[in-house]
Amino acid sequence: MPVTIREVAERAGVSTMTVSRVLNESNRVQPETRQKVELAIAELGYVPNSLARGLSSQKTGVLALIVPDVANPFFTKVVRGAENVGWRNGYRAILCNTENDITREEAYLEDMLAQRVEGLIIAPTSDQSRRQLNLVAQHKVPFVMIDRAVEGLDNDLVEGDNIGGAKKLVEHLIKLGHRRIAMVNGPLDISTSRDRLKGYCQALEAANIAYDPELVLQTNVDQLGGYRAGKQLLGFKVRPSAVFTVNNLTAVGVIQVVREAGLTIPEDLALVCFDDIEIASIICPFVTVMAQPAESFGTIALQLLLDRISGRAVERRHVTLSPELIIRESCGVNLRNIAGTSH
Amino acid sequence: MPVTIREVAERAGVSTMTVSRVLNESNRVQPETRQKVELAIAELGYVPNSLARGLSSQKTGVLALIVPDVANPFFTKVVRGAENVGWRNGYRAILCNTENDITREEAYLEDMLAQRVEGLIIAPTSDQSRRQLNLVAQHKVPFVMIDRAVEGLDNDLVEGDNIGGAKKLVEHLIKLGHRRIAMVNGPLDISTSRDRLKGYCQALEAANIAYDPELVLQTNVDQLGGYRAGKQLLGFKVRPSAVFTVNNLTAVGVIQVVREAGLTIPEDLALVCFDDIEIASIICPFVTVMAQPAESFGTIALQLLLDRISGRAVERRHVTLSPELIIRESCGVNLRNIAGTSH
DNA sequence: CTGTTAGCGCTTTCAA
DNA sequence: TTGAAAGCGCTAACAG
8 A cells, every 4th residue: 555645744743734735735734834744755755646636636737638649750750749748748648559459449438537637639540430439528628639620520630742742752753653553552541641642643633644443442440451552553563653551651662563573663663751761761761652750749749738728718719830842762763764664 | 428338237137247257258147138139239339448447357358568669570470570579469569769868768668557457578678668667567567577687686587699699799899800890889878889899809719819998889779870980990990800790780781881881791890780670681681690580589578477467387498589690691601802001 | 235424635715 | 722523536445
């Protein structure tokens, strides 16, 4: 049994209320009294029970960060940004990794409600998250969505310019001469998949390239998903000359397949993707990407959340962050002959 | 104000205890009664308050995972492994990112005690973690150390074979003809730094190469640390022909410097490091590494922790996991001329 | 199988 | 500036 406030009080010869006041930095305590209490706390190694504290005060000082994949460098940076801002404002953050699994997300969400977190930031797995997020709203727990919007949910949102970013990426490929351009997309119940597909289509249309549904593959937004889509891609009768993947991890999967097939990027297949591939790009600056300011996603979202918690915010806020095109080698920028090739 | 157990009880026409029994899966409830209660719960959207639950039952079902850097792929995988095992056993995990900062670690540790977590897994920032971990032990909260040992602390530990791994890595360089081999090491109050240095020394000694203290640089175990050390390295009058870096992130920093200097790996400087560089190695399998089974670190540590929590374990357990040498290009395996070069 | 009572450790509210 | 009483929402322990 850990030390309780009562034992501290007895040792210091005061009431529990006085100890409580010392703990909560109330200045309505005489310096000498405070000293006695602090001594007792130190001697007993007392650590206040935050369950009791939260139960009694209805405040936990805890926020939740819910992301689909901590292993994705994009989310890792988001988390870092959010956590730092939270920390500076006296909040602790519980990090929940849903692994893109709606069941797990729902369980975490309910868990966080049960833990009485004061607010949460979530990159939802998909539009399916709506139901559980409505429950969160119903419980009056403020939340900010990040990276992915959820259809039918009008809460605070921080996202990237997915349509514009995708469009520029594909335009870049077109400018280099590519015309048969595939897209490895994610499930369409994820807003980023929908929007990046839109950008892809807009770029094609602007260049008068007919949209070919066969060239748009749908898969999971992780490395394995990319790997599988890549297999399909290489199996095409007339192989595309370039591919745009919906994010960094799917790009890695595609690259893996291409390498295993003994083919070369960009000679056999040019490739561009959304989101940077951090560390890899330092070791070999190879993949042309549309990089997003991930850390800002986190810091801004957390700021919005704090505003909500404190009741400062009133209407819904929607922040769109611009991505940046980083041209490297994988798009075949230095190549002459990039016509579609058959095999 | 959220719905409480009392309101559910009233609506269902039973006592709070019956509701509690339904919540806790006790089968000592008649099916019909259970149905009434479940209906009431659903209708009211009731979510039990886990603060109250934890306070009353002295069990929170929460574990803490404390790591120095979630952005490091090694720890990301550790976390994933641990979290999955925890989840399967009905535990939720709070992930704490200390950013290699002892102050932050101490704050988190105290926080976790306050939250009454049932146990924790920690990759300590350094030997300085001892003080606060003693506090944890004093509070009878079981913990398992991971990756890094803390001097003077005899708790459960899951670590890699750092001496052996480092030795093999350096032996490999020696086998390729390198004799002037630098090491970019971390602070010596981190056990992995000490052990990997030992392995480095043993390899040199076995090959009758004199130990040159000037060749061993000390820096932070992140990318920036590697970057700084790399600068120093390139400034040497007689540049080493190869370098062994203490981990993956420092390697990335060194590679960055070398590239910026217009030099080439392994021609101008061969490089090997501890820990794999996951994603990068798929895109371009370049760096020769001593890869560790990161996910197993997490799963095993969590298993040990569960044993402790349930009181199954008695004596201290120390698990050592073997790393695996993955030979790629950065060590200059295919090169002929690798003598030390001056510039 | 169900209910009553007491209390987990703290803070709120009110009083001195 | 300090303290006493009450209660936050739940469950342990007992009783029926």
